Amino acid sequence: MEPAQLKRIPxxxxxxxxxxxxxxxxxxxxxxxxxxxxxxEGEFSNALMAIEDGTAEVSRDGEHIADLGRGDVFGxxxxxxxxxxxxxxxxxxxxKLITMGHFEVKRxxxxxxxxxxxxxxxxxERKR
Numbered sequence: 555m556e557p558a559q560l561k562r563i564p565x566x567x568x569x570x571x572x573x574x575x576x577x578x579x580x581x582x583x584x585x586x587x588x589x590x591x592x593x594x595e596g597e598f599s600n601a602l603m604a605i606e607d608g609t610a611e612v613s614r615d616g617e618h619i620a621d622l623g624r625g626d627v628f629g630x631x632x633x634x635x636x637x638x639x640x641x642x643x644x645x646x647x648x649x650k651l652i653t654m655g656h657f658e659v660k661r662x663x664x665x666x667x668x669x670x671x672x673x674x675x676x677x678x679e680r681k682r
Contacts, residue, residue: 555581557571559606564625569669573665573668584652587645591643592649595640599629603627603643603653605624605628610622610623612643622643659673
């Protein structure tokens, strides 16, 4: 993945070039079609995802709780806390995602600590 792709995601926008290059090594692109359940409530958390293009809906217990779009990140909370997914995310349009697996996100703590700190901050904000 190119570091410039990451720069368009607010989570990564303040990262310096060195950190972006390290994150880019761990990140992958993934495309899913409209209607695809990207993550399911109650499943194990195995990836952090950022929307590069498209839209998605977040639901909990079958109820709509949020809409997501370009630049939004999801799947981070369960990964850092080693908890099951607290909500489902379903594509409401074709989605182009940037994904990072559990192991890769944990590696950011050493290889890109400022980015990892932003992920931790996002998790704390969403807990409130």
